[in-house]
Amino acid sequence: MEYIDIHAHMVSRTTDDYRQMAMTGCVALTEPAFWPGWDRSSADGFEDYFRQITEFEPARAAQYGIRHYTWLCLNPKEGENRELAREVLRRIPRYLDRPNVLGIGEIGLNRVTRNELATFRDHVELALEHDQLIHIHTPHLEDKFKGTRVIVDALLEYDALDPGRVLIDHAEEHTLAMILDNGFWTGMTLYPQTKVSPERAIDMVERRGPERICVASACDWGPSVPVAIPEFILAMRRRGHGEDLIHRIVFDNAAEFLGQSPKFQLPRAREAFAPV
Numbered sequence: 001m002e003y004i005d006i007h008a009h010m011v012s013r014t015t016d017d018y019r020q021m022a023m024t025g026c027v028a029l030t031e032p033a034f035w036p037g038w039d040r041s042s043a044d045g046f047e048d049y050f051r052q053i054t055e056f057e058p059a060r061a062a063q064y065g066i067r068h069y070t071w072l073c074l075n076p077k078e079g080e081n082r083e084l085a086r087e088v089l090r091r092i093p094r095y096l097d098r099p100n101v102l103g104i105g106e107i108g109l110n111r112v113t114r115n116e117l118a119t120f121r122d123h124v125e126l127a128l129e130h131d132q133l134i135h136i137h138t139p140h141l142e143d144k145f146k147g148t149r150v151i152v153d154a155l156l157e158y159d160a161l162d163p164g165r166v167l168i169d170h171a172e173e174h175t176l177a178m179i180l181d182n183g184f185w186t187g188m189t190l191y192p193q194t195k196v197s198p199e200r201a202i203d204m205v206e207r208r209g210p211e212r213i214c215v216a217s218a219c220d221w222g223p224s225v226p227v228a229i230p231e232f233i234l235a236m237r238r239r240g241h242g243e244d245l246i247h248r249i250v251f252d253n254a255a256e257f258l259g260q261s262p263k264f265q266l267p268r269a270r271e272a273f274a275p276v
Ligand SMILES: [Zn+2]
Pocket: 007, 009, 032, 034, 106, 137, 218
């Protein structure tokens, strides 16, 4: 079954991972800007990264017939550094017109500090100013509930913000309702250890229904599985769910949310393999 992975950090993955994803049905993915595992020393470091995710990665993905889209920001972890954040935010607009950029993300909170929240708001305002979609990271483990609450409350303060243009990612059982009840889209992260297993994700879909819910591998440089969505599809079938419902979650929902950007297009069979 064809699928879209809305969250994959391909800069950390090998070309073999693209191949595996393509062979298991991936036709498009989106790569949010995030923390590389160390703090960058300058805004120039971010610009190099923005070039990598707007130039090199789409070309690498195209070799396997996968459309690569991306989101730009200074990630929540480095958001603590307000001076660096201001400088990076000043430079982001010149990349927003690039053909694979869908919006601002993954912004959010990490340790839920005052500085992180200020950087988060700056990004939301940048997105509103430039009419961009927004992709949001929520903190993990003990900070999950509090962080998601603070993010939702901060977003609701913006009258100009349409919640239908915002996806709040890494939802779990205790945060799903506050995200969806306020009109936002959400993502469930299929991780081998932390975050959500396919079975937990299916439980949530069964209780809540499929509306405005996407799934993602969120594969990166840590323990993660680039073919987590095919595993979710298999688990859904094992549970007895029909193909229409599965397709809606792994493809239609993502296409509907991302399709709000005029840049998002799905590959057509004959032109899938663009020359690189
Ligand atoms: Zn991520």
